Amino acid sequence: MKVTVFGIGYVGLVQAAVLASVGHDVMCVDIDEQKIDNLKKGIIPIYEPGLTPLVEETYQNGLLNFTTDAAKGVSHGTIQFIAVGTPPDEDGSADLKYVLAVAETIATYMTDEKIVIDKSTVPVGTADKVAAKIAEVLAKRKQSIPYDVVSNPEFLKEGAAVSDCMKPDRIVVGTENEKSRVAMRELYAPFNRNHDRMIFMDVRSAELTKYAANCMLATKISFMNEMSNLAELLGADIEAVRHGIGSDSRIGYQFIYPGCGYGGSCFPKDVQALVRTANEINYKPALLEAVESVNYAQKQKLFTHLSNHFKGDLAGKTIAIWGLSFKPQTDDMREASSIVLMKALWQAGAIVQAYDPEAMEECQRIFNDNDNLALMGTKESALKGADALVVCTEWSQFRAPDFDLIGNALTTKVIVDGRNLYDPQLLNERGFAYYAIGRGDSVKKVNA
């Protein structure tokens, strides 16, 4: 099928390459000329496992193409995906200006029937707004061309985006139009062979399904973070508790890892956006507000551990940080806990020596002129002369480090672990002050 994708970010590029890989003829449109030029040269703008060979292969065989020419993009596909960003507005609600700009573009150039698919995460009612925008522009053009707006939210995780798209748990489609339904079945047929993953529903329910999924996952995380705070105060170990509750199949092991707060481009903004949606209809979403505030507090924890250890005096101290991205297997630092920590450390007069396997360039881009940040080439060099090590992201290369080397490189043997990677007993035996998340036992021993 002929498909156009507007917005070549994490979602658009992965979706486009995956659709091209099964034989669809895909045109990618972005307003970022540099990005499009680079993609044509084979330079992939993001780190995502498996994406580079997929883009190379599909671009070379002609099924994946890139352009900044919106008119060309609109004329290409019967199916027009909108996969642009929906960042938080000043009040936290989803800003729809990019989505509506694409709707306007499609309506401006369309000359034949289109199925417009909203893949961006958008509040309930957005499909109606997109349809209204297209109608408005077509009316100005004095054209009557049929179109339908479908909601088809994306559930991929960064770091596993290609495999999530290739083997989705489900493909949610919101439409009440039979023609669109048939087209969506045909589009996704290659991903739907061994069992039916397609879940059809009305448009508004599909739009809400996306927020409900992210808010449910964020709730699980904040719940565990709240339990971890209780565990710390009660002298219990949240890791034992995690195993204890995860073994109940009604609860399950996924998304119950306590840590230094959830980040990324989705959970923080989507929880916030649903809170705003609720406020607009005079509903107080007490649970979602609590999910947000627990997460805000959790992101301060790493700094609090450091500050308590150094008795509030962090001025002139050097802190090594392992992991800058909001999760492993990505270079994305949007809403990363590392940013909250670094800003607090700088405010307290400390210096940061940081290392991340993939997010160094991104960190450089965000904090390019900060004299109190040294980006180091290896995890070992980040330790040299530092007063403490903080682990912010659980990259696998941080899971089993050489603790003798760490102990020798640091001026004081202090580890703050935002991901509970290490054995508190072992680190205490080796003379480290070890602070983790919700591990009352290790905190008690250190303080004894």
Ligand SMILES: NC(=O)c1ccc[n+]([C@@H]2O[C@H](COP(=O)([O-])OP(=O)(O)OC[C@H]3O[C@@H](n4cnc5c(N)ncnc54)[C@H](O)[C@@H]3O)[C@@H](O)[C@H]2O)c1
């Ligand atoms: N990142 C994720 O893991 C993820 C997963 C599921 C859903 N989502 C949702 O998908 C949407 C896109 O997220 P993302 O992370 O891919 O965003 P992104 O910021 O990585 O990419 C958005 C792209 O859209 C382009 N763009 C903006 N206006 C445009 C226009 N008028 N025409 C063409 N291109 C335009 C930008 O230049 C940019 O390249 C958001 O609504 C997000 O919430 C994201």
Ligand SMILES: O=c1ccn([C@@H]2O[C@H](COP(=O)(O)OP(=O)(O)O[C@H]3O[C@H](CO)[C@@H](O)[C@H](O)[C@H]3O)[C@@H](O)[C@H]2O)c(=O)[nH]1
């Ligand atoms: O048990 C857990 C699991 C995750 N996290 C944190 O939660 C954040 C988000 O992680 P994850 O969900 O793996 O990454 P995202 O790429 O943000 O993916 C989420 O957001 C996407 C955008 O909407 C959705 O498509 C995905 O389904 C949804 O998982 C990260 O900071 C993780 O460290 C935890 O703290 N504990």
